[in-house]
Amino acid sequence: ASLLPRWRGAAPIQRALASGDTQTGVCVMQMADGLDTGPIWSTHELVIDPLDTFQVLHDRLAALASEALLAWLEWRPFLTRQPTAQPEVGVCYAAKITAEDRPIRFERPADDVCNQVRALDPSPGATASWQGVALKCGGAGVVEELGRWAPSGTIVRLPSRSQPLIAVACGSGVVGLAWFQRPGGKRQSAEVFARGAGWAVGSSFDSGSDA
Numbered sequence: 364a365s366l367l368p369r370w371r372g373a374a375p376i377q378r379a380l381a382s383g384d385t386q387t388g389v390c391v392m393q394m395a396d397g398l399d400t401g402p403i404w405s406t407h408e409l410v411i412d413p414l415d416t417f418q419v420l421h422d423r424l425a426a427l428a429s430e431a432l433l434a435w436l437e438w439r440p441f442l443t444r445q446p447t448a449q450p451e452v453g454v455c456y457a458a459k460i461t462a463e464d465r466p467i468r469f470e471r472p473a474d475d476v477c478n479q480v481r482a483l484d485p486s487p488g489a490t491a492s493w494q495g496v497a498l499k500c501g502g503a504g505v506v507e508e509l510g511r512w513a514p515s516g517t518i519v520r521l522p523s524r525s526q527p528l529i530a531v532a533c534g535s536g537v538v539g540l541a542w543f544q545r546p547g548g549k550r551q552s553a554e555v556f557a558r559g560a561g562w563a564v565g566s567s568f569d570s571g572s573d574a
Contacts, residue, residue: 364389364424365457366406368449371399372457376421379457380482381464383474385411387420389428391435393446402446405438407431416484416501465490466497469516469568473536477503480540488544491516491531492569493560502541502553506530512537516568522554529553531568 365375366388372378379387388408395401407427411420440446460483467476467489480489480503488499506528512519513532520530520537528539543556551559 364421364428365399366390366408367392367399367403368451368454370455370457373459375457376424377417377457377460377464377482378455379411380415380417380420381478383478387411387424389424389431391431400449402448404440404446405431405435414504416481418485460487467491467500467568469531469538470534473505473508473533473538476533476538477505480538491540491543495569496545499544499546499550500540500542502528504528504539504541505536506539507537509536511535513565514567516570518557518562518564518566521557521562521564522552524554527552527554529557529562 364387365371365379366386367390369384370378370387376387386408388406390406391404392399393401393404407430409423409427415423464479465483465487467479469476469491480501483489484501484503488501489503490497491500492498506520511532511534515532515534517532518529519532520526522529528541530537530539541553542550543553544550556562
């Protein structure tokens, strides 16, 4: 599920989202000894929507892959031709997602934080630390791209029914988050979670784990 040779490896969808790619796709590839290094039979592109999460994009790519494979089987190019070797430039490695990928560092630009959360939504989930507890969160969107409203990790706007995202200041810009989940708990909307946790404008996520 990538436009090879970009994002060879275990987590091509997550890495494409985390890197802010605007386009991805699927390749019908001939297997080879190397890691996703085989020659390509066909390439099928897909535009990444700014609101795509890992799960949404995964499902869109799965549907595209099914269409691509059926088309390849009907086409049967292997009877008369050979696949095309991958180019040697543009190779990227899509490393497996680990626990180190999950903590949010709010000192980064809002775009980067949003992309990280989208790439891990809904599983395994990006985390923001609050009073020593790693809260799983998702439903990210960029509220403001430029400017510095407050120290990184500071809540600058509480969610409401008309504005469901809680707004958190980043190194530049502001990111919004739609839901939170305590370890072992149920997912809650940002509005419900903020009210129960007693969050207020000016409250901050823990420094160190998020900065």
